[in-house]
Amino acid sequence: MMKFKDMPYERIDFVQVKEQLKKLMKKLEEAGSGEEQFAVHKEFYKLNDRVQTQVTLCSIRHTIDTTDEFYEKEQNYYDEQVPEYSNLCVEYQKRLFASPYRDVLEEKIGPVAFKNMEIAMKSVSEEVIPLMQEENALVTEYEKLLASAKIDWEGETLNLSLLTPYLKSKDPEVRRRAAQKQNAFFDSIADKLDELYDKLVKNRTEQAKTLGFETYTPLGYLRMQRNCYGRKEIENLRRQVKEVWVPFAEELFEKRRERLGLEHMTYTDEQVYGPEGNPQPEGTPEEILAAGQEMYEELSPETKEFFDFMMENELLDVFGRKTKAVGGYMTYLPDYKAPFIFANFNGTSGDVDVMTHECGHAFQGYLAAEDPIREHADIGMETAEIHSMSMEFFTEPWYHLFFGKEKTADYTGMHLEDAVIFVPYGCMVDEFQHEVYDHPEMTPQQRKEVWKKLEKEYKPHMDYAGLDFFERGCFWQKQHHIYSFPLYYIDYVIAQLCAFEYKIWMDKDRRGAWESYLKLCRISASEFHTDLLQQSGIESPFKDGNCGEFKRNCLKSFGQKDICLCAKNTNARILPETVDKTS
Numbered sequence: 001m002m003k004f005k006d007m008p009y010e011r012i013d014f015v016q017v018k019e020q021l022k023k024l025m026k027k028l029e030e031a032g033s034g035e036e037q038f039a040v041h042k043e044f045y046k047l048n049d050r051v052q053t054q055v056t057l058c059s060i061r062h063t064i065d066t067t068d069e070f071y072e073k074e075q076n077y078y079d080e081q082v083p084e085y086s087n088l089c090v091e092y093q094k095r096l097f098a099s100p101y102r103d104v105l106e107e108k109i110g111p112v113a114f115k116n117m118e119i120a121m122k123s124v125s126e127e128v129i130p131l132m133q134e135e136n137a138l139v140t141e142y143e144k145l146l147a148s149a150k151i152d153w154e155g156e157t158l159n160l161s162l163l164t165p166y167l168k169s170k171d172p173e174v175r176r177r178a179a180q181k182q183n184a185f186f187d188s189i190a191d192k193l194d195e196l197y198d199k200l201v202k203n204r205t206e207q208a209k210t211l212g213f214e215t216y217t218p219l220g221y222l223r224m225q226r227n228c229y230g231r232k233e234i235e236n237l238r239r240q241v242k243e244v245w246v247p248f249a250e251e252l253f254e255k256r257r258e259r260l261g262l263e264h265m266t267y268t269d270e271q272v273y274g275p276e277g278n279p280q281p282e283g284t285p286e287e288i289l290a291a292g293q294e295m296y297e298e299l300s301p302e303t304k305e306f307f308d309f310m311m312e313n314e315l316l317d318v319f320g321r322k323t324k325a326v327g328g329y330m331t332y333l334p335d336y337k338a339p340f341i342f343a344n345f346n347g348t349s350g351d352v353d354v355m356t357h358e359c360g361h362a363f364q365g366y367l368a369a370e371d372p373i374r375e376h377a378d379i380g381m382e383t384a385e386i387h388s389m390s391m392e393f394f395t396e397p398w399y400h401l402f403f404g405k406e407k408t409a410d411y412t413g414m415h416l417e418d419a420v421i422f423v424p425y426g427c428m429v430d431e432f433q434h435e436v437y438d439h440p441e442m443t444p445q446q447r448k449e450v451w452k453k454l455e456k457e458y459k460p461h462m463d464y465a466g467l468d469f470f471e472r473g474c475f476w477q478k479q480h481h482i483y484s485f486p487l488y489y490i491d492y493v494i495a496q497l498c499a500f501e502y503k504i505w506m507d508k509d510r511r512g513a514w515e516s517y518l519k520l521c522r523i524s525a526s527e528f529h530t531d532l533l534q535q536s537g538i539e540s541p542f543k544d545g546n547c548g549e550f551k552r553n554c555l556k557s558f559g560q561k562d563i564c565l566c567a568k569n570t571n572a573r574i575l576p577e578t579v580d581k582t583s
């Protein structure tokens with residue numbers, strides 16, 4: 001293994017790569033047995049891993065120094081070349097899919113991979129490519145519109161993410177003023193937001209019709225690679241959440257109101273955990289990273305090995321620097337079997353999320369790296385987020401390393417509370433999108449009415465207290481996923497409920513829960529989601545009655561350990577915000 005900075009970079013020559021790929025397709029067609037075809041397929045893995053590794057190296061180096069002109073040029077080159085290469089890979093897959101030796105191949109690569117190939121073929125065609133390009137352009141326009149925010153704050157100019165700390169200020173007046181600024185910004189772009197979404201809905205519907213679907217929803221499911229459950233299961237999950245989980249979350253909002261000492265809680269208060277505000281970690285960015293190392297060393301031999309590997313090979317670039325791109329991500333370099341974590345630590349609890357959540361994704365990548373079948377790394381988001389959200393719970397006993405004696409209980413409580421509260425919100429975002437794509441002819445105004453109705457069902461306590469943009473039923477317009485990643489959101493809900501199961505399990509039997517988690521991570525995507533849950537001993541959140549069961553166990557589990565901050569209400573507790581789900 002080698003350090004990240006020593007990994008050699010060489011521009012991929014796509015003319016040559018395409019030649020190689022065509023040769024492989026020919027070899028695949030000429031092969032006389034499944035064994036021979038599998039040997040060709042292993043050559044394909046090698047080629048594709050090399051391409052992925054170089055493209056990823058380039059994109060990491062571009063984001064860790066956006067002023068580096070060399071990697072900027074390389075990045076532009078890949079932005080242009082990669083789509084064509086991807087199309088050719090699909091052509092290759094089609095030949096694999098149509099193999100006369102399917103049985104032998106399926107034995108080796110697994111049925112999930114073949115199901116995913118089938119799904120990929122059904123969800124794209126030449127005819128919809130112009131529409132997909134237009135869709136991308138609309139999404140980019142939306143992202144740019146939000147990024148353009150210039151909010152005047154006491155003489156300073158802030159963008160939306162820099163405004164966030166003020167929205168969560170412990171001072172009710174400050175957060176109210178920040179929310180008014182936010183409301184005014186969204187109000188100023190309201191027509192544009194309506195127009196973009198209307199175009200997106202019509203575009204997606206047209207893509208669906210062109211591909212032979214009645215509405216966008218079934219196509220969206222395929223594009224989310226939902227290969228083992230469908231609309232019926234998701235509707236059943238949402239129904240249970242409405243019945244059981246909404247009242248649960250409402251109880252927690254009520255506790256939050258009491259904790260904040262408010263007569264009445266409005267939108268501007270509910271993102272704040274207590275009168276002292278939201279707990280922040282104590283140390284410097286360097287100390288947070290060191291605390292992470294100590295935590296993973298103690299957590300298990302597997303996590304120690306993983307974290308040592310990340311540190312020795314300098315695979316964590318987490319300290320904020322002016323020349324770095326914003327945000328954070330976890331990615332993977334296949335040739336080195338190496339995960340990579342990018343972040344911008346800034347001394348907030350978001351830094352801790354990187355250590356507990358993103359490291360969960362990276363740990364899974366590290367654990368599953370020895371699997372030679374590359375399709376097994378093609379993990380659905382509902383599964384991938386179990387890896388990370390469960391790690392947030394497995395690391396709970398070490399929160400004090402980040403938050404110190406005084407604030408650990410607050411952070412633990414907030415983390416739990418936020419996780420419970422998230423579930424109804426996640427379902428609301430999902431149900432909204434189903435309504436929208438079922439009725440693509442709705443006007444922007446009708447869509448807002450749908451949202452208002454859903455808010456009454458999923459967040460009945462909600463009071464925007466005069467923030468008129470939000471009062472008009474527009475809150476969803478600031479939720480990126482609705483524009484950028486259609487029908488994605490429910491994956492977080494599924495994963496969160498599974499992570500709760502691990503929480504409940506570890507409170508009773510930490511060793512058993514950890515063994516199951518390792519198993520789940522190692523299965524990766526070699527089994528269908530529903531099967532891998534079963535094999536790991538986790539109940540499916542789709543099953544009737546399970547939501548209620550989770551809730552009862554959550555309450556019991558919280559009560560038993562008495563980690564709840566409200567001494568008088570020992571029957572409930574809650575959780576934090578993960579890095580990527582709400583922004």
Ligand code: ZN
Nearest residue numbers: 361385388580
């Ligand atoms: Zn994640």
